[in-house]
Each structure stands twice: as structure tokens, then as C-alpha cells.
Amino acid sequence: MLNKSEDIKNSRRLMLGNEAIARGALEAGVQVCAGYPGTPSSEIINTLAGVAKENNIHIEWSTNEKVATEVAAAAAYAGLRSMATMKNAGVNVASDFLLHFNLSGTGSNGGGMVLIAADDPGSYSSGDELDSRWLAKNAMVPMLVPTSVQEAKEMVKEAFALSEEFGVYCVLWVYTRICHRSGVVSSEGIMKSEDKNKPSPISELISNEDPFQYQKISQALERLEKIRESFENSSFNSYSGPENPDVLLVSCGNGFMCAMEAVKLMKLEKTVGILKLGAVWPIPVKFVSKHLAKASRVIVCEETDPFIEIHIKEIIADSETLTGNVKVFGRSTNHIPKIGELTPDVIGEGLSKLLNQKYLARDLAYSKKIQETVDPILINRDGAMCPGCPHRASFWSIKQAIRKSKKKNSIVSNDIGCYSWDMTRTGHQLTKIINCMGSGAGVASGFGQLSRFGFDQRVISVMGDSTFFHSSMPAIINAVCNGSDMMAVVMDNSATAMTGFQPSPVTGATADGTSVPVVSIEDICRAAGCQVEVIDPFDLELAIKTLTKMIKKDKGVRIAVLRRTCELIRNRKEKTKPYNVWVDENICKAENCRFCMTKFKCPSLNVSNETGKTFIGESCSGCGVCVDICPHGAIFKEDTEA
Amino acid sequence: MKNTFDELNIVISGIGGQGSVLCARILGAALVSKGYYVGMMDTFGGAQRGGCVNSTIRISKSRFIESMIPAGAANIIVSMEPLETLRMLKTHGSPDVTTLTSFCPVLSTEALTGVEDYPDFDILKKTIKDLSKKSWFWMQEK
Numbered sequence: 050m051l052n053k054s055e056d057i058k059n060s061r062r063l064m065l066g067n068e069a070i071a072r073g074a075l076e077a078g079v080q081v082c083a084g085y086p087g088t089p090s091s092e093i094i095n096t097l098a099g100v101a102k103e104n105n106i107h108i109e110w111s112t113n114e115k116v117a118t119e120v121a122a123a124a125a126y127a128g129l130r131s132m133a134t135m136k137n138a139g140v141n142v143a144s145d146f147l148l149h150f151n152l153s154g155t156g157s158n159g160g161g162m163v164l165i166a167a168d169d170p171g172s173y174s175s176g177d178e179l180d181s182r183w184l185a186k187n188a189m190v191p192m193l194v195p196t197s198v199q200e201a202k203e204m205v206k207e208a209f210a211l212s213e214e215f216g217v218y219c220v221l222w223v224y225t226r227i228c229h230r231s232g233v234v235s236s237e238g239i240m241k242s243e244d245k246n247k248p249s250p251i252s253e254l255i256s257n258e259d260p261f262q263y264q265k266i267s268q269a270l271e272r273l274e275k276i277r278e279s280f281e282n283s284s285f286n287s288y289s290g291p292e293n294p295d296v297l298l299v300s301c302g303n304g305f306m307c308a309m310e311a312v313k314l315m316k317l318e319k320t321v322g323i324l325k326l327g328a329v330w331p332i333p334v335k336f337v338s339k340h341l342a343k344a345s346r347v348i349v350c351e352e353t354d355p356f357i358e359i360h361i362k363e364i365i366a367d368s369e370t371l372t373g374n375v376k377v378f379g380r381s382t383n384h385i386p387k388i389g390e391l392t393p394d395v396i397g398e399g400l401s402k403l404l405n406q407k408y409l410a411r412d413l414a415y416s417k418k419i420q421e422t423v424d425p426i427l428i429n430r431d432g433a434m435c436p437g438c439p440h441r442a443s444f445w446s447i448k449q450a451i452r453k454s455k456k457k458n459s460i461v462s463n464d465i466g467c468y469s470w471d472m473t474r475t476g477h478q479l480t481k482i483i484n485c486m487g488s489g490a491g492v493a494s495g496f497g498q499l500s501r502f503g504f505d506q507r508v509i510s511v512m513g514d515s516t517f518f519h520s521s522m523p524a525i526i527n528a529v530c531n532g533s534d535m536m537a538v539v540m541d542n543s544a545t546a547m548t549g550f551q552p553s554p555v556t557g558a559t560a561d562g563t564s565v566p567v568v569s570i571e572d573i574c575r576a577a578g579c580q581v582e583v584i585d586p587f588d589l590e591l592a593i594k595t596l597t598k599m600i601k602k603d604k605g606v607r608i609a610v611l612r613r614t615c616e617l618i619r620n621r622k623e624k625t626k627p628y629n630v631w632v633d634e635n636i637c638k639a640e641n642c643r644f645c646m647t648k649f650k651c652p653s654l655n656v657s658n659e660t661g662k663t664f665i666g667e668s669c670s671g672c673g674v675c676v677d678i679c680p681h682g683a684i685f686k687e688d689t690e691a
Numbered sequence: 692m693k694n695t696f697d698e699l700n701i702v703i704s705g706i707g708g709q710g711s712v713l714c715a716r717i718l719g720a721a722l723v724s725k726g727y728y729v730g731m732m733d734t735f736g737g738a739q740r741g742g743c744v745n746s747t748i749r750i751s752k753s754r755f756i757e758s759m760i761p762a763g764a765a766n767i768i769v770s771m772e773p774l775e776t777l778r779m780l781k782t783h784g785s786p787d788v789t790t791l792t793s794f795c796p797v798l799s800t801e802a803l804t805g806v807e808d809y810p811d812f813d814i815l816k817k818t819i820k821d822l823s824k825k826s827w828f829w830m831q832e833k
Contacts, residue, residue, distance in 0.1 A: 063716070063723040063731070174736055197757050231716065231731035232757045233723055306758035314761060393761040411763025411785050415822070422818050423781050426810040428774070430706075433800040435740040467739065475800035547739070617740070647804050652741055655803060668740065668797075 057236045064234045066227040067092035069198045070165060073205030075104060078240030079132050080160075081124035082108045083117040085519070086548035087136030088174035089228035090167035094134055095549065098560040105242060108560045110551050113486070113519040114139035118146050118164065125155040125162035125218070128249040130209055134165040137179040138485060142520070144184060147218075151188035152257030152265040154216040158249040161212035161219070163205060168224045170303070170352035171390030176483075178388065180354040185220045185330040189269045191276045192220040192330035193285060196305040198232030200327065204285065211279075215272055222329070224352060226303040226390065273331050281336050283328035288340055290322025296403060297344040299324045299337075301357055303391050304350030310393035311400060315408060321400065332360050338368055341375050348403055349379035350396050378403055433475035436653040437616035437670025440468045443540050443586040444477050445649060445678070446611075447509065450596035451479070459507040459600065462496065464489035464521070466513040467547045467615075468540050475650055482508070487520025490537055494524050497533030497606075507600060510537035515545035515553035517570055528606045529578045536599055536607045539570055540586070542615040550618055571610050579606040586611040589677050616670050626671030628686035636683035637662040649678045697753050700760050704745035704779045705771030706797050707735060714769075715746035722750055730757030741800065745779060768823075772797050773815050780822045790823040795831045 064072065071093050074082065082101075084094050094108060101108040107124075111117035114135040124131035135143065147164070155162065166181035185192035191211050195201035201223065208219040257265040280286070298321050300308045305325045312321050324340050326332075341347060341364065349358040358379040365371040378384045384399040385391070394410050401408035410416075434441045451459040463469055463480040464487065472480035482492055493510035512521045517539050528535040545551040552558050554568040574581045582599070584592050592611065599607045620626075639661045646654040646663065653669035656662070663683070665675075673686040703718070705711035712733050719729045728751045735744040747765070749756045765783035768790045770776035776792045784790075794816065802809035810818075820826045 061723060063720045063729055065733075173734065197755075226732065226759065229733045229735075230757060231719055231729070231733070233729060233755075303759075310758040310761060392759055397761070410761055415763070415784070415786050418822065419781050419784065422821065423777055426814065426818070427777055427781060428799060428801060428807045428809065430741060430743050430799040431801060432736060432739060433741055470739075474806050475804070643805065650800060650804050652798075652800050652803060655798065 058238045059236070061233050061235055063231050064198055065092060066198050066201050066223065066230050066232070068096050069202040069232075069234050070205055070221070070223070071096040072234065072236055073202035074132050074163070075100070075239045076202070076237050077206040077209045078130055078245040080106060080129040080245060081121060081131040082106060082134070083111045083120040083131070084134035084165075085111055085114045085117055085139055086545045086551040087114075087139045087167065088548055089169060089225045090134045090136050090165055090223070091548045091551065092228070093165060094560055095551070098562075101561040104239065110545070110560045112554060114143040115146050118143040118150070121162055122146070122150055122155075125160045125212075126251055126255060127160065128158045129160040129246050130162070131160065132163045132165060135167065136175065137166065137168040137181045138175065138177070140166045140181045140184055141179070142486065147184060148188055149257055151190050151217055152262070152269055153255050155212070155218070156216070156251060156253060156255040159213070159216050160246045161209035163208040163212060164218050164220045166220055166222050167228055168222065168353065170224055170226070173225055178353040180352070180356060182222055182330065182356045183354070185222070189273045190217050190220055191215065191280075191328075192222055194222045194302045194327055194329045195227055196302060196325060196327065198227065198230060199234050200285070201227055202234055204327070207285075211276070215276055217272065220330075222302070224302055277331040277333060280328040280331065280333040283333065285327025286333060286336055287325050288322060289325075291319055292343070294322035294344050295320040295346065296400070297322050297324060297340060297347045299326065299347060299349045299357060299361060301326045301329055301351040303352055304396070307391045307393045307396050308350050311396040314393065315397060315400060315406065317400065317404070320404070326357060329357065332357070332364070334364055337361065337364055338371065341365065341371055345375060346403065347375055347377045348384060348399060349377065350385060350391060350399070352391055355380040431473040431475050432470045433473065433652060434467060434470050435616055435670070436651055436668045437620075437672040438467065439542055439586045439611065439613035439616070440471075440540050441649070441651060442589060442674045443538065443592070443611045444468070444471050444479060446586065446589055446592035446596055447538065448477050448479060449593045450600055453593065453597040454600040456507045456600055459509060462489045462493045462508050462510045464510075464512040464516050466516055467542070468511050468513060471511070480511070486516055487512075487524060490521040490524035491527070493535050493537060494528035494531070494533045497528055497535035498531070500534065507536070507603075509600070510535065512537065512539055513546075514539060514541040514543060514555045514570060518554045518568070522573065525574065525579065525606065525608070526577050533606065534604050537609070538596070539608060539610045541570060541610055541612040542618075544615050544618055546615045546617070550615065571608070574608045579608045581608045581610065583610045583612060586613050587672065587674055589674065616672065620670060626689050628671045628673040629689055630665045630669055630671060630673055630675065630684065630686045632663045632665060633683050633685060634660055634662045636681055638681055638683070639663070642681065644680050645675055645678055645684070649675060651675060698749055698751040698756055699767070700765045701748045701750070702745055702760070702765045702768045702779050702783050703748065703770070704743070704768070704775040706740070706775065707742040707744050708740040709744075709771045711744050711771055712746050715748055719748055727752060728755050732759055741797070743775060743778060745775070747783070767791070771795070773812075773819065774810065776819050777810075777815065780819065784822050787824050788822075789825045789827075790819055791827045792819060793829045
């Protein structure tokens, strides 16, 4: 939606939260933007990349989040404005740098740097509900949290100002329900290039290292108090409700809108007052205390950890007037569930528990009907590989190779990406171990040392091309230099696909489409001393043969690069279907077989209601791999006209 | 729960790749250009095909409205797939809801591989009908 830089000035437009953040950065004169793809943050750089060249912005998808923050830091050191974007897990990856850079600061001529930390309450796209807000506390840096799409845009600009005023990066904490929400935004003009920051050379030591560390820590503590003082009057913090409410509801982020909705639905405007915190860290103690004094009961609505909740308890404990007079409710008292995102209903339930007032979200009889007629038949849709996905063929080959090598109890140590779907019921479930980016290889390099203890299970590491560069490389080199017997499969589909097809170092193009050299995974592995084979995963025979040989070899570090472009990218680019694929019903054994759909599990292999035979559904991408899968040779393919 | 303020809540749902999110964006942008307040929420997982996707659109003439729809507050559910209509009815349905369903069942991979049963089509249609005040179906041609 945001594809023209300038012409939406002074207009009202529907914008995605991430687009509003990108717009805010443009209005604030951002000059460098770096990140790593991670839902729900990815659209920020996707959006900015489209207008980067014309606004003279350097924009990049870095190899990992730590590097991304370091790239952004360089700009800040040089007096320019920069932004780094990542999801919650990415903040963890960057934290070593972030927890040193906070003490170094950006220097006396430093430009503003904003860290967009995008969390995922409710785990819509993560395996966790990590709360990045703790970073702001650990790093002693300011943090803002928006409640509306317009506010997200405004906060980006304020975050840059705060960062320049206080000489340290500022965190803008966002979440799925603002990143992927769309709302109406009024835009201002994009900063003209003559108004943007000018670079300045560095002439002082900007470091937290010895002998300055204690000085830097006490400077950081002093700085924190100055920021706190400025937050006491922030327009991002506000109260709405009666002068003396029965309950003070303290909210942050998604909690604010959901609370407003719940209070309105339950007609509690006269009894519940809502405190909105937007300038969240350092927590403005005087402002919050003033409102805590209004009520004897406080309920805190935030995602995902009881971060504000715990600090409110601390404020109360430290205050002579508040101690013993205010009771705090929230996630720690189970008024808000400990797991899961906030919705108006979750808060409604919490308020009903607190106030002993019934919360009826909808007609009771209807809810009962849903329970009786919908629940028994509603089935989920687990994540699955798309029709034509090269990974499906790759895992198929790994499975056959495990069987042929007679190492029957072999398992996969998997990683984060589209190949992760092997672990669901829609995959082969060879995956028995999966954690975070790069861990598949790290763990496998450890397993490769355990034979001396009699551990004889083979563990095959699986990763993607983007993951290889993100954090698997050190693990692979670790296997070589520590003598581990490790086998790894790099499923190279030439992209960071799961997050929206962003480029990886093998794609040969940057975020804004500039051509750059392709980095060769196999050359790096060979240079490290690994035995490397590069195969097309659609050549099942060769893939199975090569993988079987590698598994049987057992010794040394063996890397199989299974390379084929992601089907969705290929289709978008080529707009063709390589083959027409069909099933010969005379050969298909139907319910006496069902091998194709139960073993290969491509979503395009459907059952005809009339004949009971397999037929190739509309979703078929025409890859033709299933032709080689059918044990009866019932599936056929023919070249389509190019 | 009856809506007590001026607003219309629409849910558009489907399977990843069908364009339901794009559909919602177009509708939302069109309404904003006519001066309405609009708040939309997209829910989706990874970038693959075949997962559940839905967008909730809240529209108001007079007030700023960006919060999530409370349970049972959808006025209209538009769905590109019948099982998804059912899924949306579970969270957003009410005795007053109108549903529009493109009755083109897309079996989940679990259903295709026999791990789970996709609901019988007639039962699916009847359940949607029974849970809607008004229900419209576009039936796939054989």
C-alpha cells in the first residue's frame, strides 16, 4: 500500500502498523535501516526497501540480527539516523551487542538509533511468547510502546529524538496486533535530504571497556533517571476514567484497546479507570504512583510477561503511602491467564472475576450450540510445505536414505524455516530436536562426539540457506575443528522463505534489489574441510543415493546441499507449470494403497469423491516429483508448452 | 453480546494464498477513502499455502475504532472456504450474524493423509446455516 514516498503527505490512509512504522522512519529522516526477517517485523524493511533508493537510504537484510544492530550502530556512531528491526528471538541474538552498546552510547556526535523489537503474544508465528521488554530494563535504555497505528508512527519519530537527546538507542516495542493491524494514519511530509543528519567523524573512544566501565555504568544509571524525569510528563501516558475509580486498570500495548472495549461492553466506565502507559521504560514512578493512589485495587493488562505488573508491585512496596493500601491483580493472580494474548474477552473475564460481575461475551445458547455442533467437527490446519516445495522431496530422500543405509533409528536435528514443518503431522516427523536459529547444526555437532559413550544413533542436521549464514556456520566449523562426526543437509531454496521470501546471501540481490555477488555455501564448507555434495532435490534417485552414501560413511563432517528455488518464488517469476501431472485411474489402487497421500503428503494429492481414486488437485504446481513416488506407476507427467 | 455503538464488523477468511487479506485491504482502503474510520486485524502464520487466514474489519462512521472484535461481535462473515466459515463462527459468530461462504472445500493436509476427517459437506453446510441468521452459499460447479 505504501509505494509512493511523498504524495500521501497530509492525507488519511489505511496503513498496516509496519507500514506506519516505515512511514514514521521516513518522516524522521532515517538514513540506514538493517534487520533480519522475523514475523511480525518483516514488512517494515519490505516497505522501506521499495522507497529506499529515491530517499537515499541504505537498507539491508543482514545475515543475522546481531550484525543488523551493529550495522545500524555504525550509522549512529557516524551521526546519522538508523533503525534496526527484528522479532523477539532476534533481540536475543543481538543482545550481546545491545548490552554493551548501551553502555558505550552513540558518542557525543551520535545520531539517533531506534531498535524495533517485535514480539508475538499468542505465538502466531513463533514457538514461544518471549517478551523483549526486559531488554530495555537490562540495557537501561528508553522504551516506547504504541497502542494505535497512528501512535506507532508518532513514536518512531519520538524514539529518534530520545535517542539523540540521551545518546543511546531507544527501543520501540511492538507486537503482532499492531504490526499486522491496519488503521487510519495521517501522514506528514518525508524529511528532505537537506534536513537530514550530516555525518561526523569519530575522534573519541566510544566504549564501555576497561578502564571506563564503572564510569559508564554510573553514567547509564544517571541517564536512566533523566529519561524517567522526562517520561513523567510524556503525552504517551494518560488516564481516562473517574477521579476515584473502584479499580485502576493499568494497560500497555494491545491491553489498552482491549481494556477500553471490555470496559465499554460491561458498562464499567464509572467504576474502572484506565491508565495507558506508552512511555513504558524507565517507568515514570511519580506519574504511576499518583494514579495508584486513586484506587485500592489495580489490575494490569499487558502482554506477555507481568513486566509492568512486577514493577508496579515494586513501586507500591517502596512507597510509604501505597504499601498495604493497594492490591495488584493480573497475570500473577490468574485474573489474566499466564499464557496467550489479550483480547477484549480475556480482559472482560478478568474484570468479571475481580468485580464479581458476570461477563457474557455472547448469547449462552449460541455458545452451547457452537460447543455441540462445531467443536466435534472443526479440524485444524497444521503448517505444511506448499505443493511443489523442494523440501518435501528432500525429506523424502532423507527418509529413504535412512532406510537404505540401515541406520533405522536416525533422527533429524532441525532448525527454523519452512523445513521445520517436517515435525508436524503433515511432514515425515523425522525431526526429533528443534530449538532456535542455527541450533540444529550446533546440537548435531555435539551428537557427533557421543559415540565414545556408546551412543549410536545418527543425528542428521537440517537447515536452510539463510539459516546457514545466520548462525549454523560456526557450528559446522566447530564440527571440523573439534573432530565431530556430523552430517548436515542444507536445503537451499535461495531465500528466507517462511517470513516472506526475503533475499539471503545466496540470492544475489540486496533488500532494495541491488545486484551483489552470490556467496557459495559449498565453497565455504569445502574451505572448512567438509566433504560436500550439491544435488537437485527433485532428482530423487541421485539425492537418495548420495544421502545414503553419506549416512553410511559415518565419519567426518559431511554436507549435502540440496538446491532448488522455492516453488512460490519460481512460480511468481516464471509464471509457468513445468509439467501437467495426472493419475491414470485404471492403474491407481485407491483405498488399497493411498501410498502417495499418506507417505508423500503433497496437498495436491486428493481423493475423488466419485471414484475413490487419487486425482491431482488444482493446487498442483506441476513439479512432477510424485510420478517417482507412486509404487504402481499410476502418476504421469508431460512437459507443458513453455 | 449486542453492539451498542455505531459500527459494522466484518470478518473475511480463507486459506493462505487465496487473497483474503488482500480483499480486506482493498475493502478497508476503499472505506477510508470515503471518510470512514477503519481498523483491521490480519491473522496468519508463515508464508506458506494452506494455513488459516482471517482479517477482521471494524468500520465506523463516527468513532476511531482499532480494537479487536470481542467474541460474537461479527455482523458479516465472508469466507472463501466452508471450514473456515465454521472456524470464524466459533470465535466471532452470534445469532445475528450473516455468513457468505464460497463452498469450495480445501482439505487440510491432515484430512488428505487420513489423520483427521474433514467434515461431511452436507453437515458442514447445515451447521453453518444453523449458526447464521442468514447464510449465503456460492456452490462450486461440479
